[in-house]
Amino acid sequence: MPSRSNQSPRPRKGRSEKTYNPALHILGIVGKVVGTFLLVMLITGIILVCFAMVYIKTVILPQAHLDANFDMNLTSTIYYMNQETGQYEEHLSLHGTENRKKVTYDQIPENLVNATIAIEDERFLTHDGVDWKRTLNGVLLMFTGKDIQGGSTITQQLIKNATQYDDVTVKRKILEIFTALDFDATYSKEQIMEWYLNLIYLGDNCYGVATAAENYFGKDVSELSLAECASLISITNNPTLYGPNSTVRITNEETGEVTTGRERNKQRQELVLWKMLDLGMITQAEYNEAVAEELVFTRSEDEKKPSTIYNWYDEQVITDVINDLMEEYGYSEQLAENMVYSGGLKIYACVDIRIQSIVESVYYDQNSLVLTSSKGQDIQSSIVIIDPEGNVVGLAGALGEKPANRVLNMASGTVRQPGSSIKPLSVYAPAIELGMITPASVYADEPVRVLNGKNWPLNNPQTYRGNITVNTAVEVSSNPVAVRILEEMGAETSFDFVEQNFHIDLEESYLSNGEVKNDYGSSQLALGGLTHGVSVMDMAAAYSVFPRDGVYIEPRTYTKVTQEVDGVEQTLLDNTNTEGEVILSTKTTYYMNQMLKNVVSNGTGTAARISGMTVAGKTGSTTANNDRWFVGYTPYYTAAVWVGYKTPERIYASNNPAAVLWQKVMSQVHEGLENKDFTQASGLTPVQICKDSGLWATEACLSDPRGDRVFQMYLFSDDVPVENCDQHTLVDVCTESPILGADGNPIEGLYHLAGEYCPRAADESLGITEGTVKSIGVLISDESGIEYTKEYLEAQGSCTVHTSAPQPPEPEEYDPSTFRLEDQSTWPTQEQWPGFDPTNPATYPTVPPEPTDSGGSGGETTEPSASPSQTPAPEPTPPEEPYVPAG
Template identity: 40%
Template sequence: MAKRKKSSFAHKLMMAILAIPLIAVVTACLCGVALAFYIGVYVIPNSDIDVSSYSKDLAKTTVIYAKNPDTDEYEIYETLEGDVNRQWVSLDEIPEDLQKAVVAIEDQRFYSHHGVDWFRTLGAVQGFITGDDRGGGSTITQQLIKNLTGNNDKSVKRKINEIFQALTLEKNLGDTAKDQILEMYLNTIPYGNRAAGAKVAAMTYFGKELDELNLAECAVLAAIPNAPTRYNPFRNPENVKERQTLVLQKMLELEFITQAEYDEAINTELVYHSDAYEQDTNEPYSWFTEAIISELTEDLQETENISYDLARSRVMSGGLQIYATIDQNVQNAMDEVFTNEANFPSAQKNGVVPQAAMVICDKQGNILGLVGGRGEKEGSLLTNRATMTTRQPGSSIKPLAVYGPAMDAGKITPYSVVTDMPFKVYDGKAWPRNDNRRYQGQMVVKNAVAKSINCVAVRVLDMLTPQASYEFLHNTLGFEHLNPSADIDYAPLALGGMNGGVTVREMAAGYTIFANNGKYSGSRTYSKVLDSEGNVLIDYTEPEEINAFQNEKTAYYMLDCLKEVTNSGTGTKATISGIETAGKTGTTTSKRDVWFCGLTPYYVGATWFGYDQSYNLDGISGNTALSLWTAVMRRIHADLPDAEFDMGDDSNFVNATYCIDSGMSPTDACEADSRGDRVAVGRFWKGDEPSEDCNLHKYVTICRQTGLVAGDNCRWTSTVSKLDLTRLFPMDFSPAIEDADACFTGDNKPVGSGDVTVSGGYLGVCHDRHSIFDFGNDDEEEESSEGTEGTEGETGTDSGNTDTSGGSTSDTSDSESDPEN
C-alpha cells in the first residue's frame, strides 16, 4: 500500500516537472504571437521615415516679412537665428578622423549592421531585465532617428518602433545608406552651447574650420555629444579629457589609428576658443516675433507631424519665408505706450513692479500688434505675457461666457429684466456679492452689463447652464486652458474666477465675434509661410470662419450692451474723439488682475495689468489696463476717419417701449410707479419686442408719508403703482434689496425659495402709528417723498471707485469669484 502511494506521488511530480517547460513554451509562443501581431499592425506600417523632410533646410536663414504701412509692400521685418547654430556640410567636408572617432565611440559595428546592432541590443535587454541598465544599445542610425523625431520616451514600445524604423531607413537608402546617415548624424547632433553639427562645434570650441582639426580635437568632438553639459569644454575640461582618452583608446583598439598617432593625440594640448562662450550681444527679438516663433513651431508640429525640437529648428534656421500680420503703425504705438514708465503707476512690492500685456487684432483675428511686458525688452525668448501666461479674467469674461451665448440661445435680450439679489447661500453667506455691496433688485440686462453686476451674471448663467457656457468658450472659441473639473461652475464662468485661466490673446480673439457679426476665425500672427524653395507650407490668407453666434441679432445686441459700458458704466474712460467704443472691464479676487477688453469700428484689443506674482494691486486706484488700452487706441485712431459701429439693418429692428422692472410691455401702472416713470425704449430685433403686458405693476393705496402700502393707521393716502413682487431667500442678508420698498405682496406667486421674505409682504407695508399732527404740508411732503426715492435704484452707479490715475471707474465686481461647487 505504501509503495503504491509513493509511486503515485512520484508520477505526479514527474508530470508537474515535465509540464513546466511545456507551459513556458506555450506562454512564449503566445507572447511571440502577440508581439508579432503588435509589430505587424502597429509598428511596421509606421516604420517608414522620410529623413529628407527632417533634415531639409536646417542651415538657412528664416526671414519674417511685414507690410510697409506707407507702400503696402512686404519688406523684411526680422531675421531669425536658431536656438542652436548649425551649418550643414557634406560628408566629404568632415575629417575622416572625426568620422572614425564617432563610429568608434558610438557604434563600432556601424558599417556591418543594417541599422540595429543585435549584440548591443541583446546586451541592453539583458541589462534591463537584470536591473543593470547601462544603456548604450542604440546605433548611430537609431540615434539619428531619435534626434530627428524628438522621441525620447524610454518605453519598450518606443525602442521597438525605433528598431524597425532604423531597419527600414537603411533598407530604403540603399547602397549609400551609411554615408547619408553619418552625414545627417554629424550635422544634427547637439554639442551644447547652442552648437549643432560638427562644423559649428569646431568653430565654437576651437575657432577652426573642420579641415583644420587635428586628431586630438576630432576625438573631443566625438566625446561631447554623449552628454554636452557634463562634457562642456569651457566648464568641465577634465571630464572632456577623460572621455577624449576613451575615444582614442577605442580608435586604437579598432585599428582606426596607430599607436604613434594615439600617443601624439593624447599628448596634444587642447586649446579651447573661449571667445565663443561670450554672452550673445544681438538685439533681442520683438514680442511679435517671439509670438510667431511659438505659434509656427506648434503649427509645424501638427502639419508636418514632426517633433517640437525639429519644428523649432525649421522655424529658426529652416530658410522659411514668414509673412507676418503685424501692422507696424499699431505696433509702434503700443511700444511707445508700454515703454513709457509715465503710463504706469509708481507701485512695487518686494522689489518687483506690476506687469502688463496687450494684443490688438482686426475683426478677422489677424494680430496687428502685441506687447508681452512693460518697459524695454531686455532679452530674447522671454515669457510673453500676451500669449503664454494665463490669468483669471474677472468680469471681462462675462460677455463671452454668459451674456453672448445666453442672448444667442434666446434666454435674454439687452432689455430683459433679471433680479439683482444673491443667488444662493454659500459657506453660510449670501452669494454672490456685488463690489458696491448693493442689491438693486429688478435690473435691465444692458445696465447690469454696464455696471458689472455679479448677481445678474450668475442668474443669467443659470438660465444658460455652466455646461453650455463652458462648451461655448472651449469648443467654439478655442479657450485652451480651462479646467473642466473645476471651471464648469458659476463662479469661474460668471465671475471669471477660473482655475485654468485665459491668455490676453484668447480674450482679444474672443471679442472679435462682437466686431465681426458673430463670426469667429481664431487669431494668428502670420498669414502665410513658404519653405526655402518657395513652396507654401501654411496659408491663412483666407482664414476659415465659423458662426460663433447662430443668430444675426446676437452680435448687435451685445454691441448695444458693450457700448453702454463705455457710455455710462465701468469703462467710461475708454473715449476716443470721433470714434465709438465698446468693451468690458474686469477685476479679479483681491484685485490681483485688472483687464479691459474693448473694440472700435477698426480694431479689437485686450489689455491686462497685474503682478507676475500673486500680489494684489492695493494702493493703485483706477483700472490701469483701461488706461493703457485708451492711450494706445487714441494713438492708432488719430488719423482715421470718425466711425460708429455697424448696428445692423434698421429694417430688422423695431423701437418698442418696455417696463424696466418686468421687461414686459408697459401699462399705465408702469408710468405711475411710486418712484417715477418706469418705461424705457429699446431697439429690439423684430419679434423680440414685448407682447405681454407688465404683470408686476399694480395700483395700490400708499401712505403718503412713508411711501409704503397704507396700513390701518395711515391718515393721508394716495393711489400709486407698486410691484406685486414677493421675493424669498433662505436667509436674511445685508444690505437689503434697494427696491424692496417698491414691492408689495399681492396676487403674484413669490419668486425664489426659502423662509425669509426679502421684498414684499411685511416689508412693503407701513406700520407706523400716525398722529393728525404728523403731517404738515401734505403736497410738499408727497413731492419730497417721491423725489427722494426717484432714480437711485435704477441708475445704481458704483460708489467709492473714483479713478484718480487716468483709468476708468474701478470694476472690482469680481471679488466674489472664488470657485465653488
Template identity: 35%
Template sequence: MPDRIKKWVQGSLCAVRNGMRKFAFRLKAVWERLTGSVKRSRRKPEEETDHYPSDIEDNNEPELPADTARVHRVAPEKAGSSDHTKLFNSDEIKKADTKSGLKLNLEDEDEPFVPEPLFVERVALRPFPLAVLFTSVKFLIIIILLIGCAGLGAGLGIARAYVETTPSLDTAKLTKSDRTSFIYDKNGDLITSFANLEYRDWADIEDIPDMLKNAVIAVEDVRFYKHEGLDYKRLFSAVINTLRNSYAHGGSTITQQLIKNKILTSEQTYKRKIQEAYLALELERMTDKDIILEAYLNDVYLGESNYGVKTASQDYFGKALDELTVRECAMLAGLINKPYTYNPRTNMYKRKDMTSTDERTDKVLRDMYEAGFITKEQLNAALAEEVKILEVSAQKQMYDMPYFVEYAIRDVIDHLLLQRGMLDTIANRAQLENELSTGGYRIYTTVDPKIQHIVQETLSAWEQYPALADPAFSLKITTNADGSVQEIVQPQASAVVFDYHTGELRAVVGGRDTPTRKKELNRAYQSDMPIGSSIKPLAVYGPALDLGVSPATIIHNMEGEIEGYGGKGYPSIGSERWIGPVTVRRGVVSSLNVVAARTLFEYVTPEVSKEYLVNLGVDPSRINMDGPGLALGTSGFTPIEAAAAYGAIASGGEYKEPFSFTKVLDAEGNVILDSAKIRKNRQVFKKSTAYLLVDMLMDAVKSGTGTEARIDGMTVAGKTGTNSDYSSVYFAGMTPYYTAALWIGHDDYTPKLKRESTGGRYAAPLWKAFMEKIHEGLANAPIIDESPGNIGLVKRRVCSVSGLLATDACELDSSGHTPVTDWFVEEYAPTASCDMHVVVSVCGESGQQASTNCPEFKIEQKSVVLISSDSPYIEFERSVLKDAISNAVFTDIPIEQYRGGNYDPSGFCTLHGFNWSYASDLFGTAVGLISEAEELIRIVKAYMNSTPGLTWSETSSLNAAINNLEYEIIVGNASSISSAASQLTSAYNAVVAAHQDPYPTETPDVSPLPSPGPTDGFSFG
C-alpha cells in the first residue's frame, strides 16, 4: 500500500480516537450531574481550610496556618499568565458577604475589588415523571451516539483491513485481455476461430470508432473523463435510486467495472466494493484514461460467450467495428448492463419480442444525445433505424474440417509439452488448451481443404461398407456429457492422407460422418485398432531386407513348427494352401502368413522388429512382442501412424514425423513453434530396401490382394490387412504424391464383420475411391525415382527351391518351382549354383526312374529335387514335402552321381521290372500275354505279403485288380488281358508310391493367389 494512503488512514483513525476520548469525558460529567453522583455539602471553614488535595502537597508548597484561606484573583488582561494568590485569615473570611458569594479579585490594587458570587441559588427540580422521561431520552441519545461512534471506529478498522488485503494492482494484467486464437489451412486461409468458452478478439483503442466509445461512456460512466476513479455524484444517485426501489444505473465507474472483471470477483460484498474503490483510485493515478477504456471495451461481456466489442460486432451483426451504425453502437453498449435480457438474437428469433432490446437501445441513444455525443438529427435517424441481426451465432456453428482442426490443436499441445518440459497429464493439457484458446494465437495447419473434403465426403457417401456378422450391433448408442443420446452407425471408418515429401498431413478424417458437436471420437488418432497384414512390410519384410534378405529369398510356406512363434508353432493359413517353398515377393503379394512368421523368426527377431516400428513412429506401448503381434498385425496402429510409416517407405526409407501444423504464432506475432525446426526425421530403412518394398507392394496391387486399389494411369503400391476374426479391415498404400491409410471396423472391436470381409474386398475399393479423386489431373511418376544400379541393386536368376543361381536342371522343373529373376543387393547376391535340382531319365508311364526294361519311347528327361539328410527341408515330414515338392527324391547319393546316371537301384521303375520287351514281341497272342500277366500277379502278391502298413483300401484295390486280370486270363482275350494288366499295374504303382521313396508323378501348379480365410484369431491379407 502506498505511504500516502497509509498516513491518511492512520491520521483519520487517530483523530477519531481523540474525539471519542473527549466525548467520553464530557459524557461522564453529564452523567454524574444527571445522576447526582457529585455531592454538595455545606461549607465548614474549619474543615475546608484544614484539607488540601494531595496534588498540592505533591507540589511541596509551604503549610498555611489553620485560620488561613487561599483566594485566587485573576486579572482579565493577564489571564493564563502567572498565578496571583492572596491569603486571608478566618476573620477576614467571616466578614465576607456570604450571600453574594463573590470571589475577591485582587489582581490590581489600584482597581476596586469586585467579588464573584461563591454560591448559586438552587433551581426547583422537575416533577419526577418528567425528569425520568427526559433522563431516559438523554440516555437513549447517548447510547445511540456511543453505538454510532463504536460502529464508525469498527468500520474504519475493517476498511483499513480490507484495504491492506487488497490484491496488488498489475496494470499489465488489466490491459491484457484474453484473446481468441485463429486456425488457418495450408494456403493461409482462415478455417475457424478457436476459443474455449469465451470468444475474444482484441481491438486497439484507435480501431474502435468514437461513436461506440461514446455510446458506452454515455450509458455506463458519463463523467469518465472527469472523475479520478470514483464518481461520487453517480454513486449518491445510485443509492437514492436504490432507496426509492428504482434502478436507473449502477454506481460503479468504468474503472471500477474493469477492476472487478480483471482483478476482483463479482461477489456482492462490502469488502469487494471497498477494495474496488481503492484500486480504482490507484489505477486512475497510474494509468491513462484511454488505456483503461481500451481494456474495458475488449473485456466487457456482451452475451453468448462474446467478450469485447470486436467479437460481439462480428457475432451479432457480421460487421467489422468501423462498419457499425449509430444504433448498432448503442445496441452493443446497451448489452453491458444485462446481456441476457437485451440479447438481440435471442429476442428476435427465440422470444420473438425485441421490445426490451429496442427500449434499452433507445435509452442509450438519448443518453448520448443528452451528453452531447450525437445531434438531434442523428438521434432521430438512429431511433428509426432497423438493425439486421444474424440468426445463427458464428460461435455456436460447427467449424469446418473438425477432425483435422481438433487433431491439430492436440498436435500443438503435444509439442508445447515437450518444449516446456511439462508432464503429459490431463491438468497440463487442459492448461495449455486454455492458453491456446485465450492467448490470441495463430495456428497455421497443413490441411488441404480440397483433399480433406474429398476424403470426408467419400467416406460419408460410401454405400459398400461390409455388413456386421450380427446386425444387432449396427448402431452404437452413446450418451453425451450434456445428457443427449447419440446413435453412431457401425461399422465406422477412418482415413488419413500424408504428404511424405514434406512430412505434412493433408487430411485427417476420424469417422464416416462429419461431426455435429465438438470433440467427437477421432478414430484417426484416438483409435488404435490392429492393423492386420498391413504391418508385414513395416515389421517383417523391411527389416529383413535391411539384413540381407532379397525378394527372391526362399521361405518355406509349409506346415511345420516355427521356433519361437508359440502356440501350435505356426499361424493358421485359413483358406490358403501349403504351397511349398516361395519367394519373399510371393509372400508379400499373396499375403502369406507363414512366410511372414518364418521371415520374422528366422531372419529378423521380435526385438529388432519392435525397434524398427518404434523408429517408424509407432507407440511402443501398443506393440505386441510376439509372432501374431509383429508378423500378423495384432499390434495396434492409428491411421496417422500407419500413413506416416508407409511414408517412410515411399520417401526412400526416411521417416518424417507427421505434422499437422507448420507454425504457431503468439498474439504479438512471435513464432512459438516451427515444424521445420522441431521435426524429427530419421533414416529407418536403407534406400535399397525402400526401393524393393515399393517394387513388391506395386506387385501386390497389380496382381495380389490389393488389386481393387489400382488407379488407372497412376502408380500405386500398397498392402491389405484383415484383422483377427474379421473384426476390421485395413489398407495402406502410396502413390507418387501421397500415402494414405484406411481402417474399417466396429468401434467396440468385439462385434465382427461378416465372413469373407477382407482388406482387399472392402478397404481397398474405398481407398481407391477417394485417392482417385485426389489424383485427378496429376501426372504419373515413379514413387521412388531412382535407378536400381545407383543404389547397389543387381538382378539374378535363382532357383525357387534352393535360392541359388539357377541351372538347366532348375529350368526343367515342371512341378511349379521354376526359377525366378529378381533384385538383390549386390553384396548379398548368390554366387553358387543350385545343388538340389538334377535331370534324370524317367519312365513316362510309371513316373519312376527308368530301368533297362522300360520301352525307349516311354523314357523322358525330368528334373527332380534331391532331398538329402542335411537339406534345410529335412525338418519337415515326408508327407508334407511330397505335397510341397512333387518331384522330391529322398537320398544321400551325391548329386554328381545322379548326374552321372548312377541312380538308386531301389528307385527303378516297378512297372517294367519284368521282361516287357519280350512280352511285347508276343503282344497280340493270348499265350504270350498270359505268361507275363501271371508274372505280374505274382509280383504284386509278393509285394502285398512283404509290405506292412497297407491300408484296407489299398489292399482292396489291388485284390480287385488281381481278380479282374485272373478273370481275363481265363477268358483268353488278348486285348482284355492287356487292359486288365494295365489297371493292375496302375493300382500297384499307386500303392508303391505311397509306401516307398519313388519319383512322384508331376502335379499341376498351385494357385498363385490364394484367397485369405480365417486364421485362428490372427490376421491375413
C-alpha cells in the first residue's frame, strides 16, 4: 500500500476555498501580539495585586494600627499659693525643646476648629481619614516626578506628627494611608482634631495652639477671636514664612515689594477667612469684621523674644524636683530633667511671692552691699528664708542681677565655713540637752592652752573676761567658753548631734595633700572651722528648730508634684508632711531662744534689730575673716545670710555685713506683722544670779566695783542653784582714797581699804554708805586686766588720807536769847551750855543783866529790882519721853 504521505491532499467537500489577503493576515498577527500583551499585563497586574495584597496584609497592616498614646512633650507648670486667697495659681511654665500645653476639645474655640478644616482639610468631617480625590492627585504628581506629599488630610498630618515619619517614600505614603483609615475608624473626629491642634508646630518654639495663643496674643486659647483664630492657624503652613514674629524678609522679583512675616501672616489669614466664608462657616458680616480687626500681638514686629531666666527660687524648685525624682525612682539625671521640662508635670511650690520679691529687690541690687576685695572682687551673698512649716518662702543665690540659668547658687550649691554661727548647734544646744549646762553656768573666758607659743583660742576683739556665764558667753561669742564646753562634752558627741539632729553633713575623713582631715576637733566644732563647710540652706533649716520648739523639718521648696496619666492626675512626689522630728526639749529651746535674743539686743548681733519685733540669732566669722554670717529668726520666719567673696578673700568691714543684709530684707518681710514672743515655757522660777559665780546673788554681788553683777534669769526648777555666791566678799574702803594706776590717775571703782580713822556715821551699816566708807564686793580682774580682788586691795594698804584721829571741832557760840523751853530746837548742847538740864530752871540759859549806876553815897548798895519786862519763869513740864541730851 502506498504511503499516505505521498498522496496529495484532497479538498474537502462542501467548502469553497478562501482567497488569501495579506492585510488581514498582518492584522491577525498584530491582534495576536496585542492580545498576548494584554493577557500578560492582566496576568502581571493580577500577580502584582496579589503581591500587593500580601504585602499590605503582611507588612503594612501590622504597622497601620496606631494607639493614641502620643508623647506630646508637654510643658510643665509651677504653681504658687496666693496668700490672700489661699488658692494655687499658675506661676511659671517650664519647657525643654518643645513648649507645649495640652488643651481639651471643649477648650478650643469653634472658629479655630473651622479655620483648621477650611485651610487644611475641607472634607475632614466627611472622609474616612483619607481624601481619595487629593490622594489620586498626589499619585499623579508622583508619576510626573513631583512631590508626593500633597493630599494629606488632618488625620494623616496628625499621624505624621505623632510618628515622626520623615522619609518621603511610597511605602511611607501607603502606610500613612492605611494608618489613617484605621485611625479614623478607631477614634472620633473631635479626638483627632484635639490631638492635631495640640501637636502642631506654630513657630517661636510653640507646640500646640495653647502655648501659641499665649505667645502671640497673650491669651488663653479659649479667648481668641475669629480673626486671631485665622491668624494662628495660618502659621502652621510654614512657621518660618507665616509666623507673626518671623524675621524673614521676602522680595517679589517682579514688583520688588518686600514682605515681612507679619504681613504674610495677614495675607494668609484673609485667605483662611475667605475659605471659611466660601464653605459657609461664617457670614459675610463676620468675614468683614474679622478682616478689618487689627491683630494685636504681644511683641512688636522687630522685638526679639526675651530669653527666660528663671529666678533663684524657681531654679531651686527645678533642681529639687530633679534630684527627688532621681532618688525616688532611680531615674538618670537626664531622664529626670526631661520629665521636669517636658513631662507635663504640675509642681506646687512653697514660694511666697511677696517675700521673694522683697529678697530680689535687695539682692538683685549690687548696691545693697558695696565691698571690693584687694583683688578687685565684688562682695557676694546669699539668703534663705524658712517659715515655721519648713517652707522655703524666699531665697537668693547671689548678689546682683542673675545673669543666666543654672549658674552657681551660693544658697544651696556651695558650702562655707560657718565660724561662730555653728556654736548654738554644736556646743550650746547639745550641752543643754545633755544636762551639762544652763545659761547660768560659769566658765572661764581665758586661754584654754598655748599653741605655738600663743594663747589659744583668741577672742574677737582679742580680750579675755575671766569667769562668765554661758548666757554672757553666747552674747559676746566667747571662743574659750565654747571650746571648754565642747571638750567637756566630747567632740564625737557634738559631731553626732549635729549630723543626726540638725542634719548637717560633717566630714569624717578627708585626704587633702597627704593629710587626713575631719570635723572632730575643737577648732571645727567649737569655732566653726569645718573641713568643708555648711550651706546657707542647711543653716537656715537648723536654726528654724529653735522658734519651732525643737522640731526639725527638712526644708522644702515644693509640696507635691503631679502628672496626668490616662486623664487622671497622679502624685509623683509628696512633700506635704510637715510633722517633722522632735530633736530638742522645751527646756533647751527656751534657754536658746532667750540667749540668742540677748545676742541681738545687747551682743554681737545688734545690727540685725528690727524695730518692734522680737529677733534672735547668732553672728559668725572665720579666723581669716573670709566668711561672715548672721542666722536669725523671729516667731514668724528664720533666715540665714552668708557674705563673702566667690573666691575666698579677707572681708574688711566695720560691722557684720551679713547682719546688715539680714536686717534690710527681714525688716521689710515683717512690715505689718504684730510683735510676739517665742513660746513661753511653764515651771520657770525667777532667780537673781551672780554673773561671776552663777549662784544666788548676795549684797556683795550688788556692790561690785565694776557695777551691778546681778541679773534676773528664769530657770527651770531643777536648774535653780541651791547655794549663794561664793566669789564675792564685802570689804570696807575709803572713797576719799582712790587707788592710782600706773599713769597716776585713779582707777575707777577701786579704793584703799577703810582705816581706823575714816569717817563713818554711827547708824550706818556695811554696804554703800553716805560717808566716805564704802563696802564693795571684790572678785576678779576685768577685761582691761585691772585686778578687782580682795588680795589686790589688801596689798595696796589702808586709806592714805585719814591717818590720825580728827580734832573735835569748836562748838558754835550759843545765843541765850533764843532759848525757848517749849521748843527743843532752841536748846543748847552741853558744849555750848555746860550743865544745861531742861528739868532744872537754875540751869537754863539766861541773858546777863546790864551793869547799873547806884547813884547813892556812902557806898551803899541796893538790891536790883525786877525788870518790868521780865516775868518769872513758869514751872517746867517734864517731857513725855525721857530726855537724851544732844552731843
